[in-house]
Amino acid sequence: MEALIDLLYKIADDKLILGHRNSEWTGVGPILEEDIAFASMAQDKVGQSKALYDILNSLGEPAPDPNAFLRNAEAFRCCQLVELPIGEYDFSLIRHFLFDAAELLRFDTLRSSSNEPLAQLARKFYGEIKYHNLHAKTWIKKLGNSSEEAIERLQNSLDYAFPYALGIFETSYLEEEIIGRNLFEGEVALKDKWLNAIAEVINQTQLHMPDYLAIAPKFGGRVGEHTEYLQPMIEEMGEVFRLDPSAEW
Amino acid sequence: MQYTKEQILEVLDTVKDPEIPVLSLVDLGVITELIISDTNVVSVTITPTFSGCPAMDTMKKQLEEALLAKGIEHTPVKVSFETPWSSDLLTEKGRAAIKKFGLAPPPMLGNHQPDIDILEQIACPHCDSMNTEMKSMFGPTLCRSLHYCHNCLQAFEQFKPLG
Structure with missing residues (x-):
């Protein structure tokens, strides 16, 4: 049970926090279509997190709203990549590309998780994440083969985001149990597939893959160690909810 | 008199997708289970089109209201991911309505x-x-x-x- 709870918190928190970050593009995207795209992906991810918090609720954890809005940063199990500020569009696009490539592969295998409620959600989410993944790949290929400035900006963001992206695959202290009970194939197996998937796209552009073997991953998120950016974001996200946690919406 | 599935579907067919008002929830394919008990109590299960769809609560409420308006006894409409929605579940009538829209x-x-x-x-x-x-x-x-x-x-x- 503890292993399942650990796994669910990790993937639900990733979705909620990146969903909220994506929503910060609403109204300020570089073009209207991208404004809508990031807002739509935000809606998908927050909606998906709600369904995962519902499973957690059925396992004795708090209801989705209090769980999302009343925890402090150290209780969150998201990776540090998702909590970083949106920055400029090049960073948000690179983060979206790196994260959703991992997310598609993660939910591909979760479709056959031994936990049936999680497997059901994974079957549902997979098609939705596919759109996120297609969106990211389309823009990386387009901009990664465009102007000198675009390529330079994307490369800088890729180099900056990469240690954080490797932090997605921080293993759990319950990793053996998660794998042994067939809840999930595990972070190491996922990382190997992810490296191939992103390299395949990057190799179709003028960007180059960072030398990942020489990079120290930014771990800590999965055990509640976060960057300075998470707590203020959480406070803003739950500001209205905390005015009256018992209010009916 | 015991209801038939056809009679209940006819009632549910009056409820439209809140975002595409020409498309009924039956034609949208989101009604994944319909059970009529021996005591004539109707149970309906729906599944979201997209996980983040904000219209689920409205759909649920409108289905319950449609049953209530006909005096049909029912349990609360259930939302489940057990049978996932796919766009292939749209009926021919639904596809035609979408196009006309x-x-x-x-x-x-x-x-x-x-x-x-x-x-x-x-x-x-x-x-x-x-x-x-x-x-x-x-x-x-x-x-x-x-x-x-x-x-x-x-x-x-x-x-x-x-x-």
Whole structure:
């Protein structure tokens, strides 16, 4: 049970926090279509997190709203990549590309998780994440083969985001149990597939893959160690909810 | 008198998708289970089109109201992910209603997931030309994408395929 709870918190928190970050593009995207795209992906991810918090609720954890809005940063199990500020569009696009490539592969295998409620959600989410993944790949290929400035900006963001992206695959202290009970194939197996998937796209552009073997991953998120950016974001996200946690919406 | 499934479906067919008011929830394919008990109590299960769809609560409420208005005893409408929705579940009547509304109906996917090739090959709902281009795979609601027709020079939206 503890292993399942650990796994669910990790993937639900990733979705909620990146969903909220994506929503910060609403109204300020570089073009209207991208404004809508990031807002739509935000809606998908927050909606998906709600369904995962519902499973957690059925396992004795708090209801989705209090769980999302009343925890402090150290209780969150998201990776540090998702909590970083949106920055400029090049960073948000690179983060979206790196994260959703991992997310598609993660939910591909979760479709056959031994936990049936999680497997059901994974079957549902997979098609939705596919759109996120297609969106990211389309823009990386387009901009990664465009102007000198675009390529330079994307490369800088890729180099900056990469240690954080490797932090997605921080293993759990319950990793053996998660794998042994067939809840999930595990972070190491996922990382190997992810490296191939992103390299395949990057190799179709003028960007180059960072030398990942020489990079120290930014771990800590999965055990509640976060960057300075998470707590203020959480406070803003739950500001209205905390005015009256018992209010009916 | 014991209700038949057909009678109940006829009642449920009056409830429309809050975001596409010409499309009934029955034709949308979101009603995944309909049980009429021996004591004539109706139980309905629906499944979300997209996980983040904000219209689920409204759909649930409207289905319950439609049953109540006909005096049909029912349990609260259940939302479940057990049978996931796919755009292939849209009925022929539903597809025609979507097209009449000005949206391109989704292509049938079978066992495939949408890919760029599928999304680029969309017939214009106004003139049926295939000379169209996808502008954005995200639109004004989660279930729509944005396209442009080079034949009749009009922008249009598609009801997105989802596997």
